[in-house]
Amino acid sequence: xxxxxxxxxxxxxxxxxxxxxxxxxxxxxxxxxxxxxxxxxxxxxxxxxxxxxxxxxxxxxxxxxxxxxxxxxxxxxxxxxxxxxxxxxxxxxx
Numbered sequence: 001x002x003x004x005x006x007x008x009x010x011x012x013x014x015x016x017x018x019x020x021x022x023x024x025x026x027x028x029x030x031x032x033x034x035x036x037x038x039x040x041x042x043x044x045x046x047x048x049x050x051x052x053x054x055x056x057x058x059x060x061x062x063x064x065x066x067x068x069x070x071x072x073x074x075x076x077x078x079x080x081x082x083x084x085x086x087x088x089x090x091x092x093x094x
Contacts, residue, residue, distance in 0.1 A: 016088045019053035044077035
């Protein structure tokens, strides 16, 4: 699968969060954070993205969540992760 993107779209994309930022978002979504509402699909998405950047704790949490989710929920989380990657770019050191 190839993703083609124009230079303008790439320059307009938001920077990708760090693995620790994504990990924290996953924790917040999986525990309910301040509002007490948890979302396993969003938690899996953030843990998946953090794991892709090498975060081992996120990888473990992602695996635990996947055991509690349906195949459809995991597929939705993976779709959301792909969409995130399609609209964000790596941070540059300027």
